Amino acid sequence: MGLVEETITVTFQEMVDFQSTGFSSCSLHHKKIVDGIVRDVRRIAIPWCVKQTKRSVSLAGRQMNTKTR
Numbered sequence: 001m002g003l004v005e006e007t008i009t010v011t012f013q014e015m016v017d018f019q020s021t022g023f024s025s026c027s028l029h030h031k032k033i034v035d036g037i038v039r040d041v042r043r044i045a046i047p048w049c050v051k052q053t054k055r056s057v058s059l060a061g062r063q064m065n066t067k068t069r
Contacts, residue, residue, distance in 0.1 A: 008042050 001009070018034050026033075 004046060005042055008045050009038050012038055012041050012045075 013034075016037075018030075
């Protein structure tokens, strides 16, 4: 797992109290459910963050070009 994935995983697990979600009542499946949720959040969050960063950089570049003209 890369640094970005690890950071997202740790942050998400700290933010969400999985004990209060009711998943903890089934100890057999608790880890699989939590791991699946975290994996899916990573699949969504990483591309979304990259897209937002690219959009910000592109906008900043366009604004810079406009100012220098």
